[in-house]
Amino acid sequence: MRAPTSGEFYERWATVYDRVARLPGLRSWRGGAVDALDLAPGDTVVEMGVGTGANVPELRERVGPGGRVVGLDITAEMLRTARRHPERTGAGVDYLRADATRPPVRRVDAVLGAFVAGIFPDPAAAVDAWCDCVVPGGRVALLNFQRSDAVLGAPLNLAFEGFVRLSSPGTRLSGGSHADAFEARVAAARRRLTERTVDRRYETFGGGYLGLVSGTVPDDTG
Template sequence: MSRDATAAAQQFYGRWADFYDFLARSTPGLGDLRARAADALALDPGDTVVEMGCGTGANFPHLRERVGPTGRVVGVDFTQGMLGRARDRIEREDWRNVHCVRADATEIEFREAPDAILATFVVGMLADPAAEVERWADRLAPGGRLALLDAAQTTRWFGWPVNRAFRGLVVASSPSGTEAYDAPPWTVLDDRVAAARRALRARADETTHSEHALGVVRITGGRVARRGRSARRVQFG
């Protein structure tokens, strides 16, 4: 994102943080999708998992349950309002092994390579999602896993009415509406979600994929193949 676009997104999501938190807690079936995304990471007790775009922390219970008390969950988000709700959740639950970092998911580096990375409704916001998937994959520990939870227009035969409703949701949830895009924002979203998954499949030794909510929600996970170069790492949190 450009600096102006980043600032607009931070202001937008910060303003609607309470509403997003309400939707995360109350939308029927969403908890099950978050659990499935956590399952796609195949986490073990003691693992370290980083969530890119953690928002208000709705995924934290699912991730923490899988890494156990000896593991670590790190949430990354660039919106202070969202992180405020996430930190409230951590304090309320007294989670000693869950932490939040305010940072851009396209720039953050790690001193210690995490065992897994989860990106939830993030790649559709990135100008070059395939490049970011590659960058995240490079920063995983050997044998690490990457999972993507996203929404895009359904490709199923009954898709027309579903996609009409989905397009309205995309516009309503976009910080800049339709003004910042050369194409309809739902088309841009479709292309970015598809590009991220192609990059993950190309990079992974093995992948799993499932579709939910009439084909709108997609969960893709993979065990990432290592490359020869190692990523530069600095401390987070």
């Protein structure tokens, strides 16, 4: 039987994903990712692969009533689920069904990619596209799960393999584990962000199981 593609998976599991995405433990990590964007009132921020909009209330709070949050996702059911939550909709919030690897946005102040870079076939190209749509001085942040060498590493790393199979279907390289393929994609995204930005920060959360890399898009005249 053919494995579901990422799009088919999220179309089917949007409601379940939404429950997991809102687990209380994830809130502070999501807050860390939003902090890394250094948003100011009035900014426009785009979340690529916004899913069910779990980060939107925090993004909205940072940009304030004069700012704008654009949640972009390729899966209609994820966006429908996001729109069902009053705190994730309303003035200043727009959802857009589009491919985050070719985002139809320009000159925004910041881009967030949370739990999405490991899904793309060419993550470096996606990060290039994201940096291209951010104004000089604006920030891009990538939040991703990763394996950890913490004491409880071995059993949790097994769980990580299972998690990657579920959350990033269709991404395995032939022969290797899902986790290897996933981490290779996340590493490619982080490398490209490192090449494209200055003032980079790297933080980890959750015993090392979440990594947050962020950077500022430089002024290309400088």
